[in-house]
Amino acid sequence: MSTNTLTFEGCNFFRQRLVLSTLSGKTVKIRKIRSTDDNPGLRDFEASFIRLLDKLTNGSKIIVSETGTSVLYQPGLLTGGSIEHDCSTQRSLGYYIEGLLLLAPFTKRPIKAILRGVTNDKIDPSVDSIKLSTFPVLKRFLGTDEGLELKVTRRGAAPDGGGEVVFCCPCRQKLRPIQFTEAGKVKRIRGVAWATRVSPSITNRIVEATRGVLNQFLPDIYIYTDHRKGGQSGKSPGFGLTLVAETLNGAFLCAESASNEKGSADGPTVSEDLGRDTAKLLLEEIYRGGCVDSSNQSMAALFMVLGQQDVSKIQTGTLSSYTIQFLRDIRDFFQVQFKVDVQKHGVEEGEGEGLQEGADKLLLTCVGVGFTNVSKPVL
Structure with missing residues (x-):
């Protein structure tokens, strides 16, 4: 085994380590994957992600032990192009698309991926x-959103x-370096209330309950309803809501909720409760602030590191x-460390007492490694 091999233990952060391995070209070995569980080894969704990586690259070497508790991944070249993939229903399509988004800018050919599976669940970011x-965060690094698309042909809860x-x-x-240090005030809220294989009135009830909370703060709210039926509605009943707050400086802060699965031990979800809870989650996300929301912090950090040799x-x-x-x-993987400055909000320096936890903002600074896409000629 080469000295360039990084070794990790456990199943946590499995996906991000494979993605970083692919980008850095370093071989990675992950051991003791659920080795103490009654059902040891890789789960279906992790094996499915490995197969997706294999389709996306050329020359990757993947060795999985007989018990599935150990994986050796030697990355190949990112080729991209057109791919089709049936994803495991244990996790939603967001789990796979998040991984694709980190790799897509550096492929040989633009990616066009048709993915099948769960579009909305309670664990991963939804397609909405x-x-x-x-997408707005990615656009800042790419410089354009031309050719960037995510189209839902069928919803599946x-x-x-x-x-x-x-x-x-x-x-x-x-990628371009980024300087994004002021989010600005929220100017509007947009959203999607979706439903599959349930009464169409549910989306209207969600919207009404959500507006009941958010209209106390802002008049400019529009929530689009997307009720799917027949062949476009997938195999399971479900409904949910995705909300996004846009600020004056172009930051997008998102919150979402989905109904409990059919037959869930927690019982059925009440649509009005879901609307109100999601509205409160969005207000929490706005309170935490920042120029990217919680779910996009890692992507922004990675693209800052992979940017030109300039300060981001x-x-x-x-x-x-x-x-x-x-x-x-x-x-x-990249030997890059971030400088993290805490920015106190609403208090003078040295008067930190009484400040609510989480009100502080962080300023992340790093110098890019000057990562270039070896498959793309310099224009």
């Missing part, structure tokens, strides 16, 4: 939140899925535990 809040999306992303020779700065709210580990893994 990726379109509403992740958890647990059985049956949804289908088409994801397209252009590739670039290099971005303001965030409190870092999620996922992002904190992501920054550690970036350090291991």
